[in-house]
Amino acid sequence: MTADARAAEAVTSHGTTPAMLAVEGLVVGYSGAPVIDGMQLRLPPGQVVALLGANGAGKTTLLRTVSGLVAPRSGRVRLDGEDVTQTTVEDRARRGLAQVPEGHSIVTELTVDENLHLGGLWRLPGTKARRAAVDEMYQTFEPLARRRASLGHQLSGGERQMLALARALIARPRVLLLDEPSLGLAPRVVAQLFAILRDAAERTGLTVLLAEQNVTSALSIADRGVVVSLGAIVADAPAEKIAADPALRHAYLGF
Structure with missing residues (x-):
């Protein structure tokens, strides 16, 4: 099965659940070949999704596009069913989208x-x-x-x-995007931060998209794992299934 077919299958499997955040046919590139190529992704309310993949897979570009910092070549970003692709960063924030970029934001x-x-x-x-x-x-x-x-x-x-x-x-916020929040932190602090994220999702219905190199910690609090390679989704499955698949881990996650 091709990467595009796997991505389409993943979208279909979540298609009956209302999406708080959705990307539809997203194509993003700075120059030359696209960094994200036709991506489809749906996140229901209250779900924590771990966005996984090697450096350069397109994780940060996806987050920056969803937040409005990068304009896509084509495709749509929807927030609670509403097309926000052409709206500003500030407008998306007012609608309930928040982002914590890599390296803190204070x-x-x-x-x-x-x-x-x-x-x-x-x-x-x-x-x-x-x-x-x-x-x-x-x-x-x-x-x-x-x-x-x-x-x-x-x-x-x-x-x-x-x-x-x-x-x-x-x-x-209704949707929270995080880019490598555990980078450089002690395991105890990481565990505390991730526990707060899990609690917020369960208590308030917050939808979380978590791009993270610390795969084990991310999957421990996630409902789903989405693995990205070369700008395409190659796996979208329950977190425990991603964690238990040695072929997938060795091929795309480096452990």
Whole structure:
């Protein structure tokens, strides 16, 4: 079976479930051959999907296209059934799409508290609502509560990633995109962050697309694993099935 046929089969298998996020026939490229070639993907509400593959497979390009940072050559991006392909990054954020890019996404010159309040501006009108959301984040990320007056550049790597995730969650998004959130972090911190993601999906119905090189950790919290190679989906299956397939792991995931 070709990669395109496998991708079509994967879409069909999820086609009866309403999609909170969908990409349809997506083709993306910067120059020359496309980085993403005809990709189809559907994510239902409340599902955590691990986006897996080697460096250069197209994972980051997919996330940047979904968030609006990169314009596709063709195809569509839909958020809760609505075509957002031609909308801006800011408009997608207002509609409930949030992204935590690789390398954190905080303002290092601002304090933890200021970063969190800034994160709520898009979706939380009013000071009272933002204050309540900030307090909720301090309960969820206890280390941040102790560092609320610290500047971003004074935080450890783990604390910065916590702040980046808290900034995204504080806006109460419907869809969250994450690019390599475990990079450079201690296993204990990774486990804590991933547990928070799993809890958010189950408790609030948050849809999560998680691009991650730490395959074992990602699959441990994911409902599905989607393996990408050369811009095409080569496997889309329950996380436990992906983890248990040695041929797939050796061919595309490097372990």
